[in-house]
Amino acid sequence: MSNNRFTRFLPPEDYEKLRTKYPKFNEPWDDNDIEELKKMYADGQPVQAMAEQLGRTPNSLRLRLKALGLWEAPPAPKQWTGEDDAALVESYEAGVSFDELAERFGRSVRAVIARLVLLRARLFNGE
Secondary structure, rough: OOOOOOOOOOOOOHHHHHHHHHOOOOOOOHHHHHHHHHHHOOOOOOOHHHHHHHHHOHHHHHHHHHOOOOOOOOOOOOOOOOHHHHHHHHHHHHHHHHHHHHHHHOOOHHHHHHHHHHHHHHOOOOO
């Protein structure tokens, strides 16, 4: 039997879409589902694949894995400071590679590039 507590927060059509895509959305976990989740997680299956197989949302899986002590959310990215921005621009203009910038700032290459793009946009917009 479904616990429809989410119907207070979701329009009925959104709730039904979730139930269609994830048939066990908002249903209690049973021991078989938990054991299957543990096995799939140990086998290294991607969260989306596990969600589809178990009929639950990816977030539901993460919350259950966390409750089981098997998963920990990645830390929130650290904020860029004005000093970081200045050093990043100076290093970039000096020809330091993206890989080295990422290592220096303790961030991914993608994060470094995104920050440089943002700083360039701010420069052109007069911020």
